[in-house]
Amino acid sequence: xxxxxxxxxxxxxxxxxxxxxxxxxxxxxxxxxxxxxxxxxxxxxxxxxxxxxxxxxxxxxxxxxxxxxxxxxxxxxxxxxxxxxxxxxxxxxxxxxxxxxxxxxxxxxxxxxxxxxxxxxxxxxxxxxxxxxxxxxxxxxxxxxxxxxxxxxxxxxxxxxxxxxxxxxxxxxxxxxxxxxxxxxxxxxxxxxxxxxxxxxxxxxxxxxxxxxxxxxxxxxxxxxxxxxxxxxxxxxxxxxxxxxxxxxxxxxxxxxxxxxxxxxxxxxxxxxxxxxxxxxxxxxxxxxxxxxxxxxxxxxxxxxxxxxxxxxxxxxxxxxxxxxxxxxxxxxxxxxxxxxxxxxxxxxxxxxxxxxxxxxxxxxxxxxxxxxxxxxxxxxxxxxxxxxxxxxxxxxxxxxxxxxxxxxxxxxxxxxxxxxxxxxxxxxxxxxxxxxxxxxxxxxxxxxxxxxxxxxxxxxxxxxxxxxxxxxxxxxxxxxxxxxxxxxxxxxxxxxxxxxxxxxxxx
Amino acid sequence: xxxxxxxxxxxxxxxxxxxxxxxxxxxxxxxxxxxxxxxxxxxxxxxxxxxxxxxxxxxxxxxxxxxxxxxxxxxxxxxxxxxxxxxxxxxxxxxxxxxxxxxxxxxxxxxxxxxxxxxxxxxxxxxxxxxxxxxxxxxxxxxxxxxxxxxxxxxxxxxxxxxxxxxxxxxxxxxxxxxxxxxxxxxxxxxxxxxxxxxxxxxxxxxxxxxxxxx
Numbered sequence: 001x002x003x004x005x006x007x008x009x010x011x012x013x014x015x016x017x018x019x020x021x022x023x024x025x026x027x028x029x030x031x032x033x034x035x036x037x038x039x040x041x042x043x044x045x046x047x048x049x050x051x052x053x054x055x056x057x058x059x060x061x062x063x064x065x066x067x068x069x070x071x072x073x074x075x076x077x078x079x080x081x082x083x084x085x086x087x088x089x090x091x092x093x094x095x096x097x098x099x100x101x102x103x104x105x106x107x108x109x110x111x112x113x114x115x116x117x118x119x120x121x122x123x124x125x126x127x128x129x130x131x132x133x134x135x136x137x138x139x140x141x142x143x144x145x146x147x148x149x150x151x152x153x154x155x156x157x158x159x160x161x162x163x164x165x166x167x168x169x170x171x172x173x174x175x176x177x178x179x180x181x182x183x184x185x186x187x188x189x190x191x192x193x194x195x196x197x198x199x200x201x202x203x204x205x206x207x208x209x210x211x212x213x214x215x216x217x218x219x220x221x222x223x224x225x226x227x228x229x230x231x232x233x234x235x236x237x238x239x240x241x242x243x244x245x246x247x248x249x250x251x252x253x254x255x256x257x258x259x260x261x262x263x264x265x266x267x268x269x270x271x272x273x274x275x276x277x278x279x280x281x282x283x284x285x286x287x288x289x290x291x292x293x294x295x296x297x298x299x300x301x302x303x304x305x306x307x308x309x310x311x312x313x314x315x316x317x318x319x320x321x322x323x324x325x326x327x328x329x330x331x332x333x334x335x336x337x338x339x340x341x342x343x344x345x346x347x348x349x350x351x352x353x354x355x356x357x358x359x360x361x362x363x364x365x366x367x368x369x370x371x372x373x374x375x376x377x378x379x380x381x382x383x384x385x386x387x388x389x390x391x392x393x394x395x396x397x398x399x400x401x402x403x404x405x406x407x408x409x410x411x412x413x414x415x416x417x418x419x420x421x422x423x424x425x426x427x428x429x430x431x432x433x434x435x436x437x438x439x440x441x442x443x444x445x446x447x448x449x450x451x452x453x454x455x456x457x458x459x460x461x462x463x464x465x466x467x468x469x470x471x472x473x474x475x476x477x478x479x480x481x482x483x484x485x486x487x488x489x490x491x492x493x494x495x496x497x498x499x500x501x502x503x504x505x506x507x508x
Numbered sequence: 509x510x511x512x513x514x515x516x517x518x519x520x521x522x523x524x525x526x527x528x529x530x531x532x533x534x535x536x537x538x539x540x541x542x543x544x545x546x547x548x549x550x551x552x553x554x555x556x557x558x559x560x561x562x563x564x565x566x567x568x569x570x571x572x573x574x575x576x577x578x579x580x581x582x583x584x585x586x587x588x589x590x591x592x593x594x595x596x597x598x599x600x601x602x603x604x605x606x607x608x609x610x611x612x613x614x615x616x617x618x619x620x621x622x623x624x625x626x627x628x629x630x631x632x633x634x635x636x637x638x639x640x641x642x643x644x645x646x647x648x649x650x651x652x653x654x655x656x657x658x659x660x661x662x663x664x665x666x667x668x669x670x671x672x673x674x675x676x677x678x679x680x681x682x683x684x685x686x687x688x689x690x691x692x693x694x695x696x697x698x699x700x701x702x703x704x705x706x707x708x709x710x711x712x713x714x715x716x717x718x719x720x721x722x723x
Contacts, residue, residue, distance in 0.1 A: 014713045016705040018533055023703060087649055120591035127594040130648070190651050211653075218536060218657075218708040223715070289712075292719055 013294030015285055024299070025282060028168070028260020034281040037257050040084050040140060043279055050256040052249060053275040055080070055267075056143040067122055067139075072115045075141065077105075081118060083125040084138040089186040091130025093121060094144060094158070108157040108185045145277075146270040150241050154178050156229045158185035161277055162198070162240060162266045164250035165287060165295065169307035171247050171317045172298045174198040175290040176205055176240065181229045189286050194224060196235050197291030201322020203243025207292045208235040221289050242274045247314050249274055263287075335499045336468045340387050345466040346396070346488065347380035348405040349473060352463075355441050356405055378405035383487055385467075387500060391491035393449075394474055396463070397481035400488065406461050408442045409478060415446075416480040420455040423448060429457050449477060465490070470497050516679035517553065519686065524549055524669040526692050529699045531665060536708030538654075539662040540646065544639040545669070548573070548662060552670025554632035562671075564620050569670070571619075572612045572636050573663065579608025580640045584647075598641070605640045609633045 015024075036042050044054045058079060061067050077098045083091040095105040095113070104112040113121075122139045124130070131137040151160045158179030165172045175195050179185045182192030189195050189211060196208040210228065212220040226232040240246060250264040253276050263283025268274050288295050301320050307313055356377060364372040381400060398416055401409055415433065420426040426448035433446040445460040458477040465474050467490070474494045481487055528545055531537045539545050551572070556565040583604025587597060613624045613633065624630050639662075647655035672678055682688055710717070 014705060014709070014716060016703075016709045018706060019703045022701075088651075090648060117591055120593075124594050129594040190654060218538075218712050220712065221715070288716060292716055294713075294716055 012300075013297045014288060015295040015299065017285065019296065020282075020285065024167075024261045029262075029281050033257065033259050037259065037262070037279040037281045038085055040082070040086075040278055041138065043257070043276075046256050047253060047276055050252060052252055052256060053272065055145060055275060055277070057140060058143065059141040060084075061122055061126070061139040061141070063126065064123070067119055067126075070119075070141075078144040079105075080142050080144050081121060081125070082140050082142070083130045084140055085131040085135075086125075086137075087131075089188045089191065091121075091125055092186070093118070094185065096144060145267045145275075148241055148268040148270050150238070151176075151178075151268065153231070154227055154233055154235070154238065155187075156181045156183075156185070158183070158187060159267055161187050162246055162268070162274075163280075163283065163287060164247065164264045164266065165261070165283055166250050166254035166264055167261050167299055167302060169251055169255060169310075169313045170302040170305065171200060171250055171314065172302070172321070173287050173291055173293065173295055174200060174246075174250075175287045176238065178227070180210075180227075189284075190219075194228065194235070195286060195290035196238070197287075197293070198240060199322055200247075201318040203240040203246070205236055205238040205240070207290065209286075209289050219286065221286070241268055244314065246274050247317070248310055249276060251310050251313055253279060257281075335497055336470060337501050338387060338467060338498045340500065340502055341384055341486070342387055342467055342490075343382060344385045344488070344490070345380050345382050346400070346404060347464040347466075348378050349442075349462045349464055352405045352442050353377060378403060380404075385488040385490050386486040387495065387498075388489040389492045389495065389500060391489055392493050393491045394465075394476050394494050395458075395479055395481070395489050395491070396461075396476040397484075397487040398478055399482065401461060401463075401476070401478050404463060406442045406463075406478075408440050409459060409461075411440075412436075412443070412459055415457045415459065416478075418457050419453070420448075420457070423450070423455055426455045426457055433457065444475070447477060449479070451479075453479070465494070467498065472497075514683075516683045517673060519682050519689065520673050520679070521546065522689065523682070523692055524672065526696055526699070527669060527672075528665060529696065531661075533699050533702050534706060536706030537661045537665070538658055539665050540639065540642045540658055544642040545662050545666050547635040547639055548666025549669035549673055551632040551635040552667060553673040554628065554635070556670065556674035558629060559620075559622060564622070565674075566667070568616050568620060568622055569632075569667070571616055572609065572633055575608040575612035575615070576605045576633070576636050576640070577608075577643055577659065579611070580605035580643070581647075583607075584644060598644070601644060602637070602640060605637050609637055 036046065041057075041060065044057065047054055058075060059066075059070060061070060078096045080095070081093040086092065093113070094108050096108060097106040098104070099106060099112055102112060102114075104114045105118065106112060125137055125139040128135050128137045145159045147155065147159055154160065155178045160176060160178045162174060162176055164174045175197055177187035177189065178194040178196065179187045180192055180194060184191065187193045189209075192211065194208055194210045197206040198204070199206055208224040209221040210224055212222050224235055226234055246266050246268075249266055253264045254262045257279050259279075259281055261283075263280035265277040265280065266274050267277045285295065298321055302316070305316070357375060360375040381403060383400070398409060398413075412433070418429065420429070430446055430448050437443065437445065442461055443459045444462055447458055447460055449456055449458050456479060458479050461476050461478055462473055463476055465472060472494075476488070524546055525542050528539060528542055532539065552565065552569045555569050555572075556562065559565045559568065580601050584597075584601045587600055590597075616622050617624070624633065643655060643659060646658050650658070705713075
């Protein structure tokens with residue numbers, strides 16, 4: 001049974017190859033559309049139609065004749081040669097400079113290649129050596145991406161790319177792939193590259209992995225804290241440049257491809273910003289290890305949700321899948337991160353409950369047991385409250401407080417209509433009401449407050465509040481908030497356990 | 509018995525392919541594609557059929573396998589920096605594999621007095637030779653580690669399937685109980701619709717499973 005539970009639990013979170021192929025790829029990625037993205041030239045074409053930027057194409061060589069006609073002198077110093085239908089980065093040559101004396105181009109490995117050497121490589125591409133299905137292929141000569149200054153120190157002689165998995169307009173998961181010395185400049189995990197998970201909400205890297213040595217059972221990974229090559233750099237906490245643009249590009253590319261589930265590979269050029277490198281119709285599952293999260297769980301969360309706009313899809317993804325960085329901050333600081341508007345649960349204090357119970361008992365003391373009515377205690381209220389660091393105290397609407405069982409407030413109903421011209425005037429009234437305090441149990445005090453409504457007199461009560469995982473008894477001033485957007489505000493006096501992130505809108 | 513006077517070898521072929529499918533989709537072992545794995549199994553079958561000694565057959569098959577694949581890989585490595593056409597490169601690699609095959613035939617003859625005189629015997633060598641392309645393709649597309657892993661799993665599966673093909677007891681069972689093929693068909697359907705995690709994936713994703721448990 002334990003094994004069965006284990007399998008069921010794992011099944012609900014992790015996307016395996018079988019389920020990816022059967023439930024997702026077969027359903028949302030028909031072979032005809034898959035062929036379109038396997039063909040890099042075709043991908044460039046349909047992306048261009050949607051004004052989505054890809055590296056510029058210098059030449060397309062379809063046969064020996066095209067190769068003969070190629071004007072080598074017209075090529076820039078740096079360029080990339082790649083097969084049109086290549087996989088796993090095979091057959092890609094990157095040149096970053098030209099040795100004019102030897103009339104040869106310099107590879108990232110510092111090897112020199114003459115036009116004849118490159119022609120031979122192109123012939124291999126044309127014969128299908130590096131391509132899916134081993135059929136004949138086409139060679140593409142295109143622009144070389146120049147590393148962005150933020151990502152450059154982390155990659156060894158190659159261009160890092162960002163893989164975003166997009167399902168029907170919703171970005172599910174992302175990772176940064178870094179080339180290493182071992183991977184020979186490619187960012188492929190199987191070739192020895194490093195994969196670093198990215199927090200969807202913030203675009204900041206989280207956990208990193210690379211492949212363990214040989215294991216007969218299958219792929220195994222080691223968690224990494226630093227880059228493998230010198231200089232050793234911390235992999236956690238890299239802020240991906242243009243993060244919002246990266247997510248937008250990923251979504252737009254998926255939509256343009258018409259496939260339902262796509263791995264979008266994005267590179268960030270130093271001068272031109274993010275652009276699409278390629279689309280993958282069968283994205284690998286190692287991204288789950290890089291993020292230490294299951295893809296299936298995320299897929300299930302957005303399955304059935306209707307795509308409205310790119311902005312809303314990003315917002316939803318950030319809300320649903322973000323928070324890994326927050327968890328870390330919370331662990332380090334011991335404080336919970338909340339937004340400017342939070343869902344909170346407000347409950348009456350135990351004192352109020354006890355008073356209501358006592359009143360009920362008193363009322364029913366004379367009645368025979370059968371005629372006694374069951375007590376109806378006030379229920380906790382789940383509301384959206386404004387987190388207001390500009391206010392010192394928390395405040396609650398009069399009607400909400402009544403619903404919570406603070407019925408004594410009805411006896412001082414008139415204070416909510418009082419407005420004072422000066423603070424002194426208010427203080428005079430305050431003295432009068434403070435004298436009445438011995439008559440109340442729930443009203444703990446009165447105070448004069450200055451707010452947007454002017455100078456008012458407010459009763460003070462104590463109620464229990466739950467924000468996120470934090471539950472505590474706090475003091476509220478009671479006022480008439482019927483014309484305001486939120487029936488409660490939480491002031492800074494009660495926010496010591498929290499860090500405020502203005503980009504968050506609510507805690508689910 | 510549905511078919512009379514039919515070789516059990518034919519009845520066994522779909523069973524071998526079902527085993528390959530089962531190990532791939534339910535256990536998660538990735539092998540070469542069906543044909544090269546079946547070819548390895550058939551090569552073992554021929555060696556065992558002619559030799560009658562299981563241990564000796566295993567060693568002969570092992571020597572052939574290691575020498576042919578090893579020699580082809582060595583040739584591939586040696587010519588890796590030559591800038592030559594792809595099919596010509598393939599032809600050179602095949603030549604390397606053939607040299608390995610000739611060497612292995614001499615060694616087998618020397619060790620076990622098992623001479624490759626008739627064409628039927630040589631056919632087992634040719635079957636192993638025909639797997640060279642697959643090894644090279646996996647190496648190119650998936651990298652050295654994955655190629656080594658798939659070669660090892662194909663070797664194990666080829667051996668197990670070869671043992672099954674050459675087992676007199678099993679051949680008798682399958683010949684007399686041909687309905688077993690219907691069971692195999694059912695198994696094929698189970699495997700075809702299996703969408704759960706593969707057993708090896710439980711190990712691959714163990715860190716996520718453990719982490720979510722801890723949460």
